[in-house]
Amino acid sequence: MIPDGVSTTAFDGSRVRVVLMLDIHDGTQQEFLDAYEHMCEQVAAVPGHISDQLCQSLENPTQWLITSEWESAPPFLAWVNSEDHLEMVKPLQGCVRDTRSMRYTVLRETFGKKHKSRAVARERLQSAPRVGGNTVRQALTFTVKPGTESKVAEILSGYASPEARVDETTRLLRTSLFMHGNRVVRAVEVQGELQAALRHVARQPEVRAVEEALDPYLEQERDLRDPQSARLFFTRAAVPAVHHVESGRREGPDVRRCAFYYPARPGSGQALALLLSQQDVAATGDPAGQVLACTVFHRDDLVVRLVDMDGEPEDAPGAALALRTSAVIAEAGRMLDAGALGIDETLADDRMLPRLLTHARMKHVTDRRASAS
Incomplete structure (x- = not known):
């Protein structure tokens, strides 16, 4: 339960979803994909990391999206503010024109009826919305x-x-x-x-x-x-x-x-x-x-x-x-x-x-x- 008055906390044990929106330079799509594929195996070995997805806009080929899921906020914050993180993402930087990073805790999930993960959908979810x-x-x-x-x-x-x-x-x-x-x-x-x-x-x-x-x-x-x-x-x-x-x-x-x-x-x-x-x-x-x-x-x-x-x-x-x-x-x-x-x-x-x-x-x-x- 989130105590009254708490608008920010990294300590409730909730899973974290990170959304990174990227605008890359024209003509660098393949270079960006190659750099991501080289980097993703390193990120997968970071403690607390669960999964990643790389997406490209349906309408604009220079707009990309990376979403990642983490067991909780502390391991993600430790990694994203580290020099290891800077070194990992360095190959991407020459392709990127602009970025926007957004971080969320997961409150609820919906799965199809036959999805194997449906039974554990509520594990490690934020119990209630924070108000602030x-x-x-x-x-x-x-x-x-x-x-x-x-x-x-x-x-x-x-x-x-x-x-x-x-x-x-x-x-x-x-x-x-x-x-x-x-x-x-x-x-x-x-x-x-x-x-x-x-x-x-x-x-x-x-x-x-x-x-x-x-x-x-x-x-x-x-x-x-x-x-x-x-x-x-x-x-x-x-x-x-x-x-x-x-x-x-x-x-x-x-x-x-x-x-x-x-x-x-x-x-x-x-x-x-x-x-x-x-x-x-x-x-x-x-x-x-x-x-x-x-x-x-x-x-x-x-x-x-x-x-x-x-x-x-x-x-x-x-x-x-x-x-x-x-x-x-x-x-x-x-x-x-x-x-x-x-x-x-x-x-x-x-x-x-x-x-x-x-x-x-x-x-x-x-x-x-x-x-x-």
Whole structure:
């Protein structure tokens, strides 16, 4: 059952259907098919992959479609945001003029009466529709050279906001920037199509100027004028939103957005993200609680939470950190890399929460909302 207030989750175990729409260059149809046939065997070996279909438009021979099915969201997200994925799809890139990727969880299936799979049609299906607004969330993270943090914060806080309107159906809603040491996290909220919004932002002169100003300070070199270099950088930087929940209560004047950084022990990132997500559902469901909304972002062994709180996190550190009970604190302590936060002992009980709050809380750089118009 999908809890009330959860509009995004990668943790319900549902199968996932990915739809990739492609417009390829005239005359490259055979080259594209050959590249796909070479790639599909590699994709079939990826953990969590179930099946693929390649389709060509009946009407337009340059319009193609790839659909794939996955056991659940986490293995797909891990693969699509990996450098292995970039390497696999590289042979296709010379043929492709434009793409659009859409990701869905499977709610229901219909089979013919004699179909062998009919008996298991409802296995691993999303139990009920998620209810929420037309908002998509995504984060990017990257590191800067140690010692340049103040200069980077100055660059990221001082730029002019880009035009919010993308097209008739898509607009930028909010951009939140935080830092933890030399790590930068930029979280965006978009109404409509995320990829259209990201392409729109990349074209804006204000944003291009900021990206150029950042280049000398990045630990990972990049050249955004080179499509391959840009693709590699943003693939490494992408941190998908794996869970979002809201209380439904109206924001008051004291509501503030905070961010918390949770480096996980090797192999524990997904389990830690799941644990925090479950606690966020409980926190937002408390009508007397201070937590109004939470988003969990996760990739590999990195977990980041954005939390909208009514009041100061120090007044309710357990709720702010999504660690409200002794059992949850102990479980999180086994997965959290406390040393990476500068804490020299394992998280064991609530006496350590104020210290963890101080070490995990990210520095606010800027939080911009688009005007309602």
